Amino acid sequence: MKPVDQDKFHDKETGARGNCQQAAVASILELPLHQVPNFHDCEEGFWAGFHNFVRSRGMAILALRNGDFDYWLRTSGVHYLAYGPAERGVLHAVVYRDGKLAHDPHPSRAGLLQVDEVNVLVPLL
Secondary structure, three states: OOOOOOOOOOEOOOOEOOOHHHHHHHHHHOOOHHHOOOHHHOOOOHHHHHHHHHHHOOEEEEEEEOOOOHHHHOOOOOEEEEEEEOOOOOEEEEEEEOOEEEEOOOOOOOOOOOOOEEEEEEEOO
């Protein structure tokens, strides 16, 4: 994992959307930010764009919700995407490893108030 910071930020007043997901994915894949799409700009939509990009890299997404991830990810040694509310009042994406924050792409580095869901990038067989 090579930390990459987001360069776009959520702003309720202007309707601007941040690119934390783009930066978190770039971090896990150790790519420069410009080599990962800003999924908000994908023609097919955010989640479809995310899935399509990951698939183009020979991977799939293992989505875990409702605490299903707690047990096996705490000691997996794998970097993964974690989602939840940030103290700024927005849904946020960060990188976790072994149940702990590994990188928050937002300059505050504050992380999440709680983890609601995780996405693990796994190789396609």
